[in-house]
Amino acid sequence: MKGFGFMTRSLVEKLSDVVGAAFSARDLPADLGAVRVSDRPDLAQFQCNGAMAAAKIAGKAPRDIANDIVGTLAGHGDLSRVDIAGPGFINLDVTDDYLAAHLRDMAGDSHLGVPQSGSGQTVVLDYGGPNIAKPMHVGHLRSAIIGDSLRLMMRYAGFKTLGDVHMGDWGTHMGMIVSEFIRTGATDRILGIDLEDEEQIDALMGELGVMYPQIAAACKEDPARKEEALAATVKIQNKESPYFDLLQLIRKASVNGMRRNYALLGVHFDLWKGEADVHDLIAPMVADLKAKKLAVESDGATVIPVKRDDDKKEMPPLILYKRDGGVMYGTTDLATIVERVSLYDPARIIYVVDQRQHLHFEQLFRAAMAGAVTRPDVALFFAGFGTMNGTDGKPFKTRAGGVMKLEDLIAMALDKARERLDEAALAQDMDEAEKNDVAHKVAIAAIKFADLQNQRTSDYVFDLDRFAAFEGKTGPYMLYQAVRIKSLLRKAYVTNDIDIDIDTMFRDLWNNDVSLREGDRSLALQLAQFSDAFDAALRHYMPHHLAEYGYQLANSFSSFYANCHILSEDDPAIRQSRLALCVLTYKVLETTLAMLGIAIPRRM
């Protein structure tokens, strides 16, 4: 690749510098020169709205100020057009050469222009939370998809990321199950289960799946039964035998299923920890908080008050020990902060959890800060997400009204994908293994893209028929566009059907001059927006900005593909430049999809 260094500024940032300097030259704040992509593409490529804001400061008419700025910018070699529109908008176009040079910088940058803002800092992300002994269900889908996406984005931006599954293995539900095994005399049988034997594990999980709803119902009806479960919970937490032994066995058996589910989804965790892992940190932590007079007795429980005088809402204390001596999730969550800070020294801890737990995390963060169990420079962030609803607008359920298992949901998506693949007749020449692989990638892309294109914080309607229709703004559409580029490049490089090395092509193509013309311009401008979209997504922990960007890029490419000759272009320089644009589009699209946890098949 021709020599150019790291790219540190996006196109709009560079233009903001230029226009900002023009404002400075008129003794106006440089930040008024902020340039953004025009929302009137029919009028201009970029716009600056600063002249209108400057009117007050300068005591002049916006159009007069805009006139001054335009005067300063006129003749700038990189701008092909600068003019004023409406009340004082400054409209800008860049030259094709400048745009091409920018793309060249981007192509030469190891991260396609995304700044390495993480600079090696560690961040812990918490996006699992499945309970052991229970099958994973659709409620685990959003945290997994969003959390993994945030992890991938942060890693790309130069953070050292640690995703923790943080399974629920220390609560009352375990007391219910363990007490049931003990009361029915099943202890020896359960403890005799061979954890190397898949069949025995599956049998146990099946048994637990049937058992749990029954016990939960029994505890609800019968206070004595509930007491028994709560007592067992305390015994587990005191690591008494055989209570704790039962828990450990169930936990080990449960992890199998979790790994299988997350593997199907293509969601990765670095740490497979649970609430139980921090148990030994709890007693010293509470002792310390008591010594500091932060933890106090209240109604027989030990709590940390977190209410402030200026609170408008009620703010209950964080409970550390219940009256019966048992710990709650606030306790383990607090101890988990202690553990994470001491083991990993993170700059941030991010919780990707259902929005409904917002209050709990506010209590937790306040307790953590007040109790100084963490350092003040460790940012604790609650990235809450909305509920996944069914087409009726109510929380997603099976037709029968029950909770749908995650594996069933994935299987349904897989069926749809396979069905559509058969209809399309395109996959006919694939063998069964490849067909399955493509169907799986299509199914996961459908599910993930459908989720991630929604704003994280809002509820969304899960409608598999719509997602898997594979038309319009869907994951499969994204894959389709990526695969078309790959196919085109494969043809350009005449390697028959052998898998091509995109990186080699990428270097080859960008080692030549790249020039742009009319039909290439909108795709090129779209490519230049990558790092801005990435930044928006990262800054707010909102992957939908990247999903939206990816769709627009795929769409721009599809237009370009339909309207421009590429392989059939006679002029070798134009053909070469367009191929360079294609390979950069592929790289950016692939990276964008990768950040969303979506993998592209070789063909489809």
Place this chain on the structure above:
RNA sequence: GCGCCCUUAGCUCAACCGGAUAGAGCAACUGCCUUCUAAGCAGUAGGUUGGAGGUUCGAGUCCUCCAGGGCGCGCCA
């Protein structure tokens, strides 16, 4: 009762720090497969951004009130 969130096209959703004519997808309608994958492209139609005030040169976005919906509020997670 207290508090938080939401209401944008028939449906599902976007709109970065308040900016021009509020954008997509689906559904509907019209074109386009002897150039590279039609799971596609180009186009038409569809809106008083729940309602009423206010701030502002400018409001889907900020403030107040109202209507409708969702969620959370001490020993479950």
